[in-house]
Amino acid sequence: MIETSKITLMMIAVVGLGQAAFLMLLLRHEGKRAFRANRWLMVFAGAACLSFIEDITDVILDARLVLLLAPLFMAAVFAFVPSIYLYFCEIADRPVQKPILHFAPLGPVFIAMSVVVWILFAQFVPDIIQQDGIEVEITLDRHLPLTVLIVAVFAALYIQLFIYMPKIWKVALGYLLQAKEQLGADQDALRRWTLEILIGITVIFVIFTLASLIDVFVADGTWLTTFVQGSFVLVFFRLCHLMASTPTLFVQAEWQQGDEDTVEQTDRGVSRENSGEFAPSDAARPFLDEEEVARIRDRLNRIVDETDLLFDPLLSLPKLASAVGATPNQLSYVLNQHLDKKFFDFINEARTREASRLLVEQPERTILDIATSVGFNSKSTFNLAFKKITGKTPSAYRQQNPEK
Structure with a gap:
């Protein structure tokens, strides 16, 4: 028994x-x-x-x-x-x-x-x-x-x-x-x-x-x-x-295969490129010459076009700076002085641009699903950012831009 x-x-x-x-x-x-x-x-x-x-x-x-x-x-x-x-x-x-x-x-x-x-x-x-x-x-x-x-x-x-x-x-x-x-x-x-x-x-x-x-x-x-x-x-x-x-609270960005050749992060925070080695320190000056600004802007464009790093819900200025190969101060300087954008605006614009595409091309997906896929963890946060940038709510944007 x-x-x-x-x-x-x-x-x-x-x-x-x-x-x-x-x-x-x-x-x-x-x-x-x-x-x-x-x-x-x-x-x-x-x-x-x-x-x-x-x-x-x-x-x-x-x-x-x-x-x-x-x-x-x-x-x-x-x-x-x-x-x-x-x-x-x-x-x-x-x-x-x-x-x-x-x-x-x-x-x-x-x-x-x-x-x-x-x-x-x-x-x-x-x-x-x-x-x-x-x-x-x-x-x-x-x-x-x-x-x-x-x-x-x-x-x-x-x-x-x-x-x-x-x-x-x-x-x-x-x-x-x-x-x-x-x-x-x-x-x-x-x-x-x-x-x-x-x-x-x-x-x-x-x-x-x-x-x-x-x-x-x-x-x-x-x-x-x-x-x-x-x-x-x-x-x-x-x-x-x-x-x-509350899905996808802790999501790490997924790099594409080619990025390992251009960006390698080490324990010391050193980023290496094929053309040489760049090892900025946190104490480095935020003001850069034209060549350094061009390099940072080019790396930013590559990250936007070739990876989904910007869709990481936990993305922060230090994390993006590490991927770019610069200090947070240097990246903030380039964003503010040369792109005329704040960090949050830069990220939200990239996310909203991708969300706009998905809303039109994938009408079967819910708005929350699309929001989380581009890095937002709540529908309300997504709606506010989307409306601020496009002037429309995600649902209104989808209705006005039906799939062709």
């Missing part, structure tokens, strides 16, 4: 599995430009799926099979916090050069847990699992290497949590402080999304830590696991709701 607590845990795990899978579908649906940042949330959701599957298998599978799967499930736990950290680094425009290194502990953990399982099967399984499937306690002090391995794995998990959580908060809060520079995005939605995922993940890990500590002093910790997994489900439910109601 299955205990009521385990049935409850399995039901929560089934709901959580569905929510995590749905979140992955939403993230994947945002397309290529969103994938660079969203891939890390997908890793997080995938690890959560394995965690929920573990709770389900614990009820429906034979205990021996559950024990065999333990290395996979335990290794997946070590993917949670690195994936969140890499996600915040990506949306803060601070991508990690070798992200795979952050998942390096998964290998040793998998090996360590495999050794644990081997020891258990070799020396303890007859005592752990009786013929009728009833589990009994394991006295770890009967085998010192087994004790050391298990303690080492859990110690590594807590060390990882305490190393990464401050780093996650630092990157996320730093991004929020710079949010005023973001273009075309609903700032309230950006802040809400960032804070909710940050606070939600923090609450989950605090609950997990406290539950693990309490579990040491209680005989049956099933209710603690149920509480932790229930927290996961609530967080996934909220993330799915935010993703569905």
